Amino acid sequence: MKKDYYDMLGVPKSASKEDIKKAFRKLAHKYHPDKKDGDEAKFKEVNEAYQILSDDKKRAEYDTYGQTFGGAGGAQGFDGFGGFGGFDPSSAGVEFDLGDIFDQFFGGGGGGGRGGMRRGNDISIGIEIPFTEAVFGTTRTVLVTKTSACSSCEGTGAKKGANMKTCSTCNGKGKVHEARRSPFGTFSVSRTCDVCGGTGQIPEEVCATCKGAGVVRDREEIRIVVPEGIEDGAMIRMSGKGEAVPRGTTGDLYVNVRVMPDKTFSRQGLDLVMHLPIKLSDALLGTHRTVVTLDGDIDVTIPAGISFGETLRIRGKGVPSRGSRGDLLIKLTIEMPKKLSKKAKDLIESLKKEGM
Numbered sequence: 001m002k003k004d005y006y007d008m009l010g011v012p013k014s015a016s017k018e019d020i021k022k023a024f025r026k027l028a029h030k031y032h033p034d035k036k037d038g039d040e041a042k043f044k045e046v047n048e049a050y051q052i053l054s055d056d057k058k059r060a061e062y063d064t065y066g067q068t069f070g071g072a073g074g075a076q077g078f079d080g081f082g083g084f085g086g087f088d089p090s091s092a093g094v095e096f097d098l099g100d101i102f103d104q105f106f107g108g109g110g111g112g113g114r115g116g117m118r119r120g121n122d123i124s125i126g127i128e129i130p131f132t133e134a135v136f137g138t139t140r141t142v143l144v145t146k147t148s149a150c151s152s153c154e155g156t157g158a159k160k161g162a163n164m165k166t167c168s169t170c171n172g173k174g175k176v177h178e179a180r181r182s183p184f185g186t187f188s189v190s191r192t193c194d195v196c197g198g199t200g201q202i203p204e205e206v207c208a209t210c211k212g213a214g215v216v217r218d219r220e221e222i223r224i225v226v227p228e229g230i231e232d233g234a235m236i237r238m239s240g241k242g243e244a245v246p247r248g249t250t251g252d253l254y255v256n257v258r259v260m261p262d263k264t265f266s267r268q269g270l271d272l273v274m275h276l277p278i279k280l281s282d283a284l285l286g287t288h289r290t291v292v293t294l295d296g297d298i299d300v301t302i303p304a305g306i307s308f309g310e311t312l313r314i315r316g317k318g319v320p321s322r323g324s325r326g327d328l329l330i331k332l333t334i335e336m337p338k339k340l341s342k343k344a345k346d347l348i349e350s351l352k353k354e355g356m
């Protein structure tokens, strides 16, 4: 289910930045977990919504695609509301930016989310699929040129069977210390060693394929599973299929799906809509028709006395989604005869006399 960030903050889509800020402040106070009636889950939701909607770029992405592509951090960044916990630079393989931390410490709000483990870029590609495949789901295989983990060494950068030796940069500790200035004096901050990626060990001989980088630039075949019922413009996120970085987290692949329009069918949510022209006499007397649907031919009974634009609803022949299906809506149009024969005119004259 897509998250509705506007809903979470209780503001309309047209809300100004100021409105969003006000709504956030109010709700953050209300749900703050330190309060007696706080609600941590709600507090996190509100935070997440604010992170997106208070950022012009993210808000635009969210409005357009229903999600954002900020990469690591993003929504999780804000942690400094009222209290500040869990700061332990030595515990994680994380490079902290003290500027950000002090902003949070002093209630500067927002920001954060930067730093963290190195992460490869996200990639976005587009595919176009026929209408019917979008309704029932499909797969596509695409070739993407990108930086991936080296398959020869599985990303380690070491030659197979090579002995490991102690990393000289960090003396095998996996971390290096750095002095940083701050308003409180000089801090020593530890961060993960770039050379060994925190393992403290480096290979004596490097992998010949990637020259020890652990990553290579190559073309990769990627199989995309398009779920049934996907809508035009939807985005599929494939976690870990983006660009790899040495000793870091691989980015994600975003697939923007375009659905080609169909000559016969269109969609209204989970319902399929089609038009069916019938003769004037059939509209008056009723009839049976064989209709070609996405599920094959079906027999449809058209009741007598139908009017122009009336819709027949065929249950369960619409778009599948999560184990159920929408309906097929057949919009009837009545073909009026352009020319009337002498005999037809006479017959209609007699209808007229009957008051029709």
Ligand SMILES: [Zn+2]
Pocket: 150, 151, 152, 153, 154, 155, 156, 157, 158, 207, 208, 209, 210, 211, 212, 213, 214, 215
């Ligand atoms: Zn390699």
Ligand SMILES: [Zn+2]
Pocket: 167, 168, 169, 170, 171, 172, 173, 174, 175, 193, 194, 195, 196, 197, 198, 200, 201
């Ligand atoms: Zn090292």
